[in-house]
Amino acid sequence: MTQRHASATIIDVAREAGVSKSAAARVLARSGSASPQTKQKVLEAAERLGYRPNQLAKAMKSGLTHTLGVVLPDVANPFFSAVLRGFTDAARSAGFEVLVSNTDNDPEIESSSIELLAEKRVDGIAIAPVLQRDPQAIARIAAEGIPVVLLDRRLPTLAALPLVSADHADATAQAVRALIDNGHTRIALLTEATQSLDELRAIAEGPDDAYFALLRPSAQRVIGYLRALAAAEIPADEHLLLRSAYSVDDAQRAVEAFLDSGVTATALHSTDAALTSGAYRALTARDIAVPQDLAFIGFDDQDWTTLVRPAVSVIDQPRQRLGATAATTLIGAIRGHAPSAHDHLLNASLLMRDSVGSITQA
Amino acid sequence: MTQRHASATIIDVAREAGVSKSAAARVLARSGSASPQTKQKVLEAAERLGYRPNQLAKAMKSGLTHTLGVVLPDVANPFFSAVLRGFTDAARSAGFEVLVSNTDNDPEIESSSIELLAEKRVDGIAIAPVLQRDPQAIARIAAEGIPVVLLDRRLPTLAALPLVSADHADATAQAVRALIDNGHTRIALLTEATQSLDELRAIAEGPDDAYFALLRPSAQRVIGYLRALAAAEIPADEHLLLRSAYSVDDAQRAVEAFLDSGVTATALHSTDAALTSGAYRALTARDIAVPQDLAFIGFDDQDWTTLVRPAVSVIDQPRQRLGATAATTLIGAIRGHAPSAHDHLLNASLLMRDSVGSITQA
């Protein structure tokens, strides 16, 4: 079989330099010893031939490809594209390249992507997993000892794998506390969580952190809301929990319905980027004056939040840092030959802009 | 040397099945012939052992990694993240995985990225190149016969390489024509091109397409503007060419300065995503009523353009399709063993929304 783009091999270099294969290999890999003359002859020969080491061959010997895999729902989504940026930056500065896959939240695609990455012998994989009951592919590679880190979300059945995510509950709690500090007590929350208020309250109040940790981000955020309210002794109100599917349109509908319902609220916090866009659309569609009629805090520092007026206050997740942390965690596990132990919960921060006003005590 | 994550090899499978290595290889690769019994024994053994083909070894033999490289300025930039999405989708459906690199428009990073991809023996590389005078790394891999396609921009010294990009001149011309059709004649253009009006006009009027093709996107867009004006017999006016560096802030400053200058214009078109954000900021800062005081057409279908009011009309580049086309072009070149010949200029489209009004003829 002829090689496709026959570039010079170490053998070619050795022949050109008039030394043995291993002599050439030694100087090219800066390992072992070689006389100055040999060194020079080999280096010159390599230069002349435009020698380029074949990392495939190196990987076969060493078992290390210096390649990381990252499996995400969609790299075109601003959140994940920022995560990917952080991931590739950290990977590259440690000498790793990265192979990306999109899953579109399809479990089939996810598992085939993971299999492919494993066949390509990546040294580790970061996955923002599709939320499903039986993530076999992930479980399998993890069991085989390939370093894996979960991104953004955890799966109940994979509780043992390290997770890198924002501290979702705290993120939302920060927003709610800020609203409370500004005098708000009727605070609506737009969420895609589907659990009942009672169920969520039980978790929020319960001491069972293990159970909490297995919740999806959306639910953890509601927990943060409930805890912030409780800390301020503000009762939670079923009617202030606005439910929406994960889509801009549905979020808009949900918020419009709420605004039309007559339920009173002085503030609104949306707990996700898409929901935030939908909520904002609803506010404009219903001509709500922000922050006079309603204070508003969105989620994720999207471009548009500073382009509109008033500029929208948001909870900002450290997106790039999430990616970078995932990469370094993985690399640590690869280097340390030990499974990367614990979770990394990074703090989100509140970017206070002009969409929140103070309520003067009556 | 011990392998890192020793997964079963074809030898293990052969032993488990009680056949020879080559027998196992044949059934596992569905090549050559094997008796039904052998086939079954091998398949079962593979299943039992959780055999996973080692693509590294396959690649060593075949010289094909089924991996594509893509080198972009920044995957977190919405334009490039969409391009990347299209690229990975097309790659994956043809059985290729993709390795990404960010360059931040740094020539050093670009060339080292390319070298690394070449060392990993990717089958082809798509590059949105840093605009520089001497792109040695690209020239080198291209000379070695590795399939390369340029994305979005061309380099004068690499005129021979195929390019996949939007038809920049036509994109801008579409916007300008739409403004003209709505009665505008005083149309300002925000650009990062640095050539003088005379220089650009010479190219716009000249028959020298070869020279035009080597211009950077920003300049090609101005050419489209000049041609659209010329077609309507509207003279170009130096004062209507607003110059800005490639940044939101600088664009804002440029537009604000223009608005403050007293030069009259009834329409503005910004020729890039960042410039569009900056221009929009300036319009809000100066309280310009759009479209009454000024018609506005932006560039790239960014999220916020439909969140603000009035919704901003934009020129939309087929971002994902650009990426997908780059991938299929590359794959064609890989399969055909022939250098992918010609360019692909994809058409942008005008998304007419509410930021353009008609001028009633006086």
Added chain:
DNA sequence: ATGAAAGCGCTAACAC
């Protein structure tokens, strides 16, 4: 139909 053997490019003992 099946097995033996060579070889892709590289590294690492191991002799000399």
Added chain:
DNA sequence: GTGTTAGCGCTTTCAT
């Protein structure tokens, strides 16, 4: 200090 050799996992003649 240098060369010989085996082998990473796989495909592919080539005999049998």
